Structures are given as C-alpha cells and as structure tokens.
Amino acid sequence: MTQENDAAAASEGDVEFVITRVFDAPRDLVFKVWTEPAHLMQWWGPKGFTMQKCELDLRPGGTFHYGLRAPDGSDMWGRFVYREIVVPERLVFVVSFADKDGNIVRHPWNAHWPLETLSTVTFAAQDGRTRITVQWVPHNATDKERETFREGRESMQQGWTGTFDQLTDYLTKA
Amino acid sequence: MPSDRLSATFAALADPTRRAILARLASGERSVTELAEPFEITLPAVSKHLKVLERAGLITRGRDAQWRPCRLEGKALRDATEWLEGYRRFWDESFDRLDAYLSELKARGTASERGNDV
Numbered sequence: 001m002t003q004e005n006d007a008a009a010a011s012e013g014d015v016e017f018v019i020t021r022v023f024d025a026p027r028d029l030v031f032k033v034w035t036e037p038a039h040l041m042q043w044w045g046p047k048g049f050t051m052q053k054c055e056l057d058l059r060p061g062g063t064f065h066y067g068l069r070a071p072d073g074s075d076m077w078g079r080f081v082y083r084e085i086v087v088p089e090r091l092v093f094v095v096s097f098a099d100k101d102g103n104i105v106r107h108p109w110n111a112h113w114p115l116e117t118l119s120t121v122t123f124a125a126q127d128g129r130t131r132i133t134v135q136w137v138p139h140n141a142t143d144k145e146r147e148t149f150r151e152g153r154e155s156m157q158q159g160w161t162g163t164f165d166q167l168t169d170y171l172t173k174a
Numbered sequence: 175m176p177s178d179r180l181s182a183t184f185a186a187l188a189d190p191t192r193r194a195i196l197a198r199l200a201s202g203e204r205s206v207t208e209l210a211e212p213f214e215i216t217l218p219a220v221s222k223h224l225k226v227l228e229r230a231g232l233i234t235r236g237r238d239a240q241w242r243p244c245r246l247e248g249k250a251l252r253d254a255t256e257w258l259e260g261y262r263r264f265w266d267e268s269f270d271r272l273d274a275y276l277s278e279l280k281a282r283g284t285a286s287e288r289g290n291d292v
Contacts, residue, residue: 021269025276033276043271046264109257112181134265148181155187156258 017153020133027125030132031088034121044068053077053100058085064093065102079104080119091121094139112148114138179231183254186230191215192223196232199246203236209244 023030033039037054044051045068052067052075064080077098084092094116096104107113118139124131138149186192195209210220224244227233231250236243 019265019269021273023273023276025280029279030276033272033279039275043275044268045271046267047271109253110180111178132269144181148184151181151184151188152258152261155184155254156262 016135016137018133018135020131022126022129022131024129026128027123027130028088030130031123034091034123035085040064040066058082060084063102065098067100075100077102083118089123091119093119095119095136110148112144113152114141114145114149116140117149179250180254180257182230183232183250184258186226186232187254189223189226192227195220195223195227195244196246196251199233199244203243203245205241205243 033043035056035058037056040056041051041054044054044066048071049068052069054064054066056062056064058064060082062082064082065077066079067075067077069075077100079096079098079102080093082091082093084090095118096116097107099105104115106115116139117136119134119136121135122133124133138146141149187196191213194212198204198209198212206217206220206224209224210217213220224233224235227244228235232247233244234247236245
C-alpha cells in the first residue's frame with residue numbers, strides 16, 4: 001500500500017474492503033497472469049462468465065477495458081485506469097463500471113455506490129508461493145458515496161452472510 | 175428498482191440490532207414487543223429500528239389496530255443480497271479460477287520464469 005493510500009484512507013476515515021489469498025505459484029508468474037490479456041482472459045470474472053473483450057494498456061494512465069458475458073447472455077463492462085505499476089509486487093488502479101465503449105457508468109441499480117474505487121493489489125512472495133491482497137476504497141467520492149460503501153461493507157459482516165443464506169432460502173420459499 | 179433503494183437497504187442492514195430483528199422475522203411475523211424481548215433496549219428504540227427497516231422496504235407492518243405485526247419482505251432483501259453477494263462472488267470465483275489456471279500453467283511447465291523469489 002502506498003503512503004498516499006494510507007494517508008488518504010486515514011484522513012477520510014474510509015472503511016476498506018480487503019481480501020487476501022495465497023496461490024501456489026511463484027510471484028513473477030502470478031503477476032504476469034494478472035497483467036497480460038491472453039492470461040487474464042482465462043480467469044478474470046465469476047464462474048461461467050466469458051470474457052468478450054480484454055483491452056489492456058499496462059502503464060500509469062493506461063486502461064484495462066473488459067467485457068464479461070454472464071451465463072444468461074447479459075454483458076457487464078468494467079474499466080481500470082492504472083495509477084501505479086511496480087513489477088512484480090504492486091498494482092494500483094481506479095475501477096469503475098463501464099459501458100461497451102469504455103465510458104464509466106453508474107451501476108443501474110445503485111445510484112449511490114461510488115462511481116470510482118481505488119484498488120491496490122499487492123503480490124507478496126512466500127517460499128515460492130504468492131499472497132495476493134486486494135484492498136479497495138472509494139475514490140474521489142462524495143460523502144453519500146462513502147457512506148453507501150461503508151454500509152454495504154458493514155452489511156457483509158462475517159457471521160451475517162450465513163444468515164443471509166438462511167434468509168434467502170426462507171424468501172425463495174415464501 | 176428505484177436506484178436509491180439499495181443504499182437505503184445497506185443503511186438498514188449496517189446495524190447489528192436490525193440484522194438480528196430481520197433474522198428473527200425469518201421464522202414468522204412478530205409483534206414489536208416480541209421483537210424487543212432479546213434486546214436490552216427500550217421499546218421506543220426498537221420502534222426506531224423498525225421504522226428504518228420499514229422505510230427500506232425490508233419489513234411491512236400489519237394494519238390490525240390491536241397489534242401491528244412486523245413481516246419480512248422479500249424483494250428488498252433479495253436485491254441487496256444479490257448485489258452484495260455478487261461483489262463478493264466476483265472476487266472469490268475469479269480467485270478460484272486464477273488458482274486453477276495457475277495449476278494448469280505449472281503443469282504445462284511454463285512456470286520456468288521463477289524469478290528471484292526468496
């Protein structure tokens with residue numbers, strides 16, 4: 001995480017979303033697989049989705065514009081704008097939902113979700129394996145956007161997600 | 175769906191007491207008094223929570239003058255769940271696919287770029 005990120009998060013009191021996982025592969029390979037279109041097409045997106053477009057310009061200010069087709073045939077588009085690239089240890093980029101032309105858009109269901117979030121992905125080498133940590137935080141956000149993000153994150157507290165499942169089961173039978 | 179419905183739902187769900195109230199309503203309608211029972215807070219405090227849940231469309235209140243039972247409403251909760259789960263699922267499943275892909279690459283022997291990992 002850059003000092004800039006630290007300072008920004010601390011001063012805004014933003015809640016971060018963080019996920020982390022260890023992969024059984026060397027760091028150089030993992031970083032390559034995150035930053036080359038031919039590789040990204042093989043794994044980026046949820047199960048059952050296929051990548052329809054993968055245009056990547058890996059440099060500060062460059063963009064990654066992608067389209068993912070869901071099993072039901074619907075398309076979702078996203079865009080990264082890279083801010084910082086430190087091979088093979090860190091990627092920092094601004095993420096947004098997008099349209100097919102690469103313009104950033106708001107999610108149609110959620111007017112108050114941040115238009116832009118700043119993501120920091122770090123790759124840490126551990127005995128021939130790699131720990132990836134993804135952290136994201138609202139970027140250039142309004143108070144309302146930050147509040148929505150924070151509450152969305154709090155809604156997903158550990159222990160509640162199990163309850164969500166039970167509730168969803170109940171709701172589908174109701 | 176109204177585009178600000180989700181943020182109202184997140185706000186409603188961001189409180190542990192309100193989440194607990196919803197979890198109880200999953201087993202059926204309850205009166206305000208019944209809902210207040212497990213908590214060490216006053217009835218007016220519970221009512222405030224119920225208002226937030228009602229405004230977010232997560233519960234409805236019966237019109238019976240004697241007692242106004244609270245009922246869980248499916249759509250808002252399902253929509254919020256879908257949104258939040260979708261976010262989490264994107265990353266979890268991408269990571270699952272990344273894991274499988276890396277195994278495949280290693281098996282194919284393209285992992286010879288081992289770099290200078292220590």
